[in-house]
Amino acid sequence: MSREVTIYDIAKELNLSASTVSRALKDNPAINNETKKRVRSCAEKMGYRSNTFASNLRTQRTNTIGVIVPRLDSNFMSACLAGMEEVVNDKGYNMIITQSHESLAKEAQNAITMFNNRVDGVIASLTIEDNNIDHFSRFKDKNVPVVFFDRVPEKTNNACFVIENHKAAYTATKHLIEQGCKNILHLTLKTKSNVYLDRIEGFKTAINEANCSGDIVYLESLNLEFGEKIIPQILKRKEQPDGIFVANDMAAVGCLLALQKEGINVPNDIAIVGFNNDPVSTIVHPQLTTISYSGKDAGILAAKSLIDYLNNESEEGSSKKVVLNTQLIERASSKRK
Amino acid sequence: MSREVTIYDIAKELNLSASTVSRALKDNPAINNETKKRVRSCAEKMGYRSNTFASNLRTQRTNTIGVIVPRLDSNFMSACLAGMEEVVNDKGYNMIITQSHESLAKEAQNAITMFNNRVDGVIASLTIEDNNIDHFSRFKDKNVPVVFFDRVPEKTNNACFVIENHKAAYTATKHLIEQGCKNILHLTLKTKSNVYLDRIEGFKTAINEANCSGDIVYLESLNLEFGEKIIPQILKRKEQPDGIFVANDMAAVGCLLALQKEGINVPNDIAIVGFNNDPVSTIVHPQLTTISYSGKDAGILAAKSLIDYLNNESEEGSSKKVVLNTQLIERASSKRK
DNA sequence: ATGAAAGCGCTAACAC
DNA sequence: GTGTTAGCGCTTTCAT
Numbered sequence: 001m002s003r004e005v006t007i008y009d010i011a012k013e014l015n016l017s018a019s020t021v022s023r024a025l026k027d028n029p030a031i032n033n034e035t036k037k038r039v040r041s042c043a044e045k046m047g048y049r050s051n052t053f054a055s056n057l058r059t060q061r062t063n064t065i066g067v068i069v070p071r072l073d074s075n076f077m078s079a080c081l082a083g084m085e086e087v088v089n090d091k092g093y094n095m096i097i098t099q100s101h102e103s104l105a106k107e108a109q110n111a112i113t114m115f116n117n118r119v120d121g122v123i124a125s126l127t128i129e130d131n132n133i134d135h136f137s138r139f140k141d142k143n144v145p146v147v148f149f150d151r152v153p154e155k156t157n158n159a160c161f162v163i164e165n166h167k168a169a170y171t172a173t174k175h176l177i178e179q180g181c182k183n184i185l186h187l188t189l190k191t192k193s194n195v196y197l198d199r200i201e202g203f204k205t206a207i208n209e210a211n212c213s214g215d216i217v218y219l220e221s222l223n224l225e226f227g228e229k230i231i232p233q234i235l236k237r238k239e240q241p242d243g244i245f246v247a248n249d250m251a252a253v254g255c256l257l258a259l260q261k262e263g264i265n266v267p268n269d270i271a272i273v274g275f276n277n278d279p280v281s282t283i284v285h286p287q288l289t290t291i292s293y294s295g296k297d298a299g300i301l302a303a304k305s306l307i308d309y310l311n312n313e314s315e316e317g318s319s320k321k322v323v324l325n326t327q328l329i330e331r332a333s334s335k336r337k
Numbered sequence: 338m339s340r341e342v343t344i345y346d347i348a349k350e351l352n353l354s355a356s357t358v359s360r361a362l363k364d365n366p367a368i369n370n371e372t373k374k375r376v377r378s379c380a381e382k383m384g385y386r387s388n389t390f391a392s393n394l395r396t397q398r399t400n401t402i403g404v405i406v407p408r409l410d411s412n413f414m415s416a417c418l419a420g421m422e423e424v425v426n427d428k429g430y431n432m433i434i435t436q437s438h439e440s441l442a443k444e445a446q447n448a449i450t451m452f453n454n455r456v457d458g459v460i461a462s463l464t465i466e467d468n469n470i471d472h473f474s475r476f477k478d479k480n481v482p483v484v485f486f487d488r489v490p491e492k493t494n495n496a497c498f499v500i501e502n503h504k505a506a507y508t509a510t511k512h513l514i515e516q517g518c519k520n521i522l523h524l525t526l527k528t529k530s531n532v533y534l535d536r537i538e539g540f541k542t543a544i545n546e547a548n549c550s551g552d553i554v555y556l557e558s559l560n561l562e563f564g565e566k567i568i569p570q571i572l573k574r575k576e577q578p579d580g581i582f583v584a585n586d587m588a589a590v591g592c593l594l595a596l597q598k599e600g601i602n603v604p605n606d607i608a609i610v611g612f613n614n615d616p617v618s619t620i621v622h623p624q625l626t627t628i629s630y631s632g633k634d635a636g637i638l639a640a641k642s643l644i645d646y647l648n649n650e651s652e653e654g655s656s657k658k659v660v661l662n663t664q665l666i667e668r669a670s671s672k673r674k
Numbered sequence: 675a676t677g678a679a680a681g682c683g684c685t686a687a688c689a690c
Numbered sequence: 691g692t693g694t695t696a697g698c699g700c701t702t703t704c705a706t
Contacts, residue, residue: 004683006682006683006684007683007684008683008684016692016693017692017693017694018683018684018685018693019684019685019686019692019693019694019695020691020692020693022683022684022685022686023685023686023691023692026685030691030692031691031692032691032692035691035692049452049453049455050453050683050684051394051455051682051683051684052390052453052454052455053389053390053391053393053394053399053455053682053683053684054390054394054682054683054684054685054698055683055684055685056390056684056698057388057390057391057394057682057683057684057685057697057698057699057700058683058684058685058686058697058698059684059685059686059698060698062390071415072409072410072415072418073409073410073412073415075410078408078409078410081409085436094433094450094454096431096433097434099422113431115386116386116387116389117389117431118388118389118390224616224619224620250616253620257620257622279561279587279617280616280617280620282561283561283590283594283617283620283621284620285594285622341699343698343699343700344699344700345699345700353676353677354676354677354678355677355678355699355700355701356676356677356678356679356700356701356702357675357676357677359699359700359701359702360675360676360701360702363701367675367676368675368676369675369676372675372676387699387700388698388699388700390698390699390700391682391698391699391700391701392699392700392701393682393700394681394682394683394684394698394699394700394701395681395682395699395700395701395702396682396700396701396702397682
C-alpha cells in the first residue's frame with residue numbers, strides 16, 4: 001500500500017511551496033499559467049489526490065448536500081433525485097441521500113446524521129406521519145440552509161417546491177364531472193401532509209362548483225392492496241359512486257382491478273382517475289387517466305435554489321414557495337364516448 | 338450563527354485535558370467511569386458534535402462505504418440497498434450512493450469520486466455496457482476492498498454476490514417445457530454481463546435436455562416499450578413460438594399486452610415467464626409467472642463481507658463467490674390446465 | 675487515570 | 691507571482 005501523495009511532495013518535487021501548489025491546483029488567478037501546468041502534470045504523474053478532510057477541516061465547508069426523502073423507490077423520487085444530482089454535480093457538490101421510510105423518528109435521526117456530517121445544505125421531503133419539523137431547527141442555528149420539496153411543512157420560512165396539488169385535483173375532479181359523473185369519491189390518505197390536504201381541497205372545490213355529490217374515503221395506505229380492499233366496502237354504500245378520483249396510481253389500479261372482478265365496467269359504470277402517471281397506468285386495461293408532473297424539474301429547482309444561496313448568488317431570505325405545473329392525461333379509464 | 342463546540346471547550350469547562358475528553362467520548366476503558374459521565378453530559382449540554390473531518394484526517398479512515406449501482410429505481414436495487422444500509426449503519430459506517438446510469442464512463446467517474454472521498458470500502462454492481470473494471474484497480478493499489486454484487490466481473494479476485502441466474506433460467510425454461518411448450522424463445526439483452534449470459538446458458542441447457550426447439554431474441558432494452566415492439570416481428574417468424582421466457586418482468590408484460598392486442602391467448606397459445614417478481618407481475622391479467630429472489634439478502638451479505646474484512650474479522654483473501662437462491666413463482670401466464 | 679505535545683494535509687492572511 | 695506561517699479539531703504516543 002503506497003503512501004499518500006500530498007501537496008508537500010509535489011512542492012518538493014518542483015521546488016515550490018505548498019501554498020503555490022495548493023493555489024495552482026485550485027486554479028487561483030494569481031498563479032502563473034506555466035506553473036499551473038507544471039503542478040498539474042506533476043500531480044497527475046505522482047498520483048496525487050486531494051484530501052477532502054484536510055480541506056474541509058480548514059475551510060469549514062464540506063461541499064456536500066444532504067437529501068432526506070421518505071423513500072427512493074418511486075418514479076417520482078428517482079426523477080427528483082436525478083434532477084438534483086445534475087445540478088449538484090455540476091456545481092461541484094456531492095450529495096448524500098437517506099430515507100426516512102415514512103417514519104418521523106428515522107427522519108429526525110437522519111437529520112442528526114446529516115448535521116454531524118456537517119452538510120452545507122439540506123433538501124428534504126417530509127414523512128406523511130406528521131409535519132413536525134423541530135429536528136430541522138438545528139440547521140437554522142448553524143445557518144445551514146434547508147429547502148423542502150413535495151411534502152413540505154405547513155408553516156415555514158424555508159423555500160418550498162411543490163406541485164399544484166390543489167389545481168391538479170380540481171382538474172381531475174372536473175374531468176370526471178365533464179364525463180357525466182354525478183357522485184364522485186376521492187380516495188386518499190388521512191394525514192397532515194400538504195400533498196393530500198391540498199388534493200382534498202381541490203376535489204371539494206370542484207364538487208361544490210358543480211353542485212355535484214362528493215365524498216372522501218380514507219385508505220390505510222395508498223397501494224395496490226388497499227385499493228383492492230376498499231372496493232367491496234364502497235360497493236356496499238347506499239349511494240353508488242359513478243366516478244372515483246384516487247390520490248395515487250397504484251391504489252387506483254387496485255380499485256380498477258377489484259371493480260372489474262365484481263363485473264363493474266370501467267369507465268362506463270364507474271370512471272377512475274389516478275395521480276402520478278406511474279408506468280402501471282399504461283399497463284392496466286383500460287389505461288388509467290392520471291395527473292402527470294415533472295419530478296426532475298422539482299429536483300432541479302430545489303437544488304438550484306439551495307446552491308445559489310450557498311454561493312451567495314441569491315438573497316438571504318429568498319424563502320419563496322414555488323408551485324410546479326401538472327397535466328391531466330386523459331386515458332380510457334375515465335373517457336365515456 | 339453560534340461557534341462550534343470542540344473538545345477543548347469541554348475540557349476547559351471541566352478542567353480536563355482534550356485527550357481525556359476525546360477518550361471519554363470514545364468510551365476508552367482507561368478512563369474513569371465518573372469522568373466519562375461528566376464529559377458526556379457536558380458535551381450534550383454544550384451541543385458538541387464530533388468533527389468528522391478532523392477525526393478522519395487524523396485516523397486516515399472515513400467510516401464510509403461507497404456504493405456504485407447502475408440505477409436505484411428498481412425494486413431489486415432498493416431491496417439491496419435497504420439490506421446494505423441495515424448492516425452498514427449497525428456497524429457504525431455511513432454509505433454514499435452513486436448511479437452509473439448504465440454508462441461505463443459514469444461508473445469510472447463515480448469510482449474516482451469515491452476514491453477521492455477516501456471511502457474505506459466499495460460495493461458495486463456493474464453497468465451492462467461492458468465489464469471492464471480497470472477503474473477499480475486504484476482501490477486495490479491503496480488496499481481499499483471492493484466487493485461486487487449482481488452484475489459482477491467475468492474474472493476477478495474480489496468477493497462476488499450473485500443470484501443463481503443459470504439455475505433460475507433453467508427452471509423457468511423447464512417449467513415452460515412441462516406446460517407443453519415445444520418451441521420456446523428467450524428474450525434478453527446482448528451484453529457481456531454475467532446476469533444475462535448465465536440466463537442464456539440456463540435456457541440453452543434446459544432446451545437441449547428436453548430436445549425441444551429454442552431460440553434467443555435480443556431486445557434493445559428490457560422495458561415495456563421494447564417488449565411490445567418485438568412481438569410483431571416474432572409473429573412474422575415461420576415457426577411460431579408457443580412459449581416465451583423473458584429476462585425481465587417489464588419486457589414480459591410488454592410482450593403479454595402486445596400478444597393480447599393481436600388476439601393471441603396467453604397462456605394457451607403462447608405461455609410467458611418473466612424474471613424479477615416485479616409488482617407489475619401481479620397487476621397484469623393473466624398474472625405473470627416469474628422468478629423471485631431476495632435483493633435484501635444480497636445486500637446484507639455483500640455489506641457484511643466487506644465490513645468483516647475492514648474490521649479484520651475475515652481472512653485477507655476471502656475472495657469467494659456467493660450464489661443466492663431464487664424461486665419460480667407459478668402464475669396464470671404460463672399455467673395450462 | 676490523566677496530561678502534554680505533535681501532527682494528519684490543507685488553506686489563507688500576510689509578507690515580499 | 692510565490693513563500694512563510696499558523697491553525698482548523700482531533701487522536702495518540704509517551705510521560706507521569
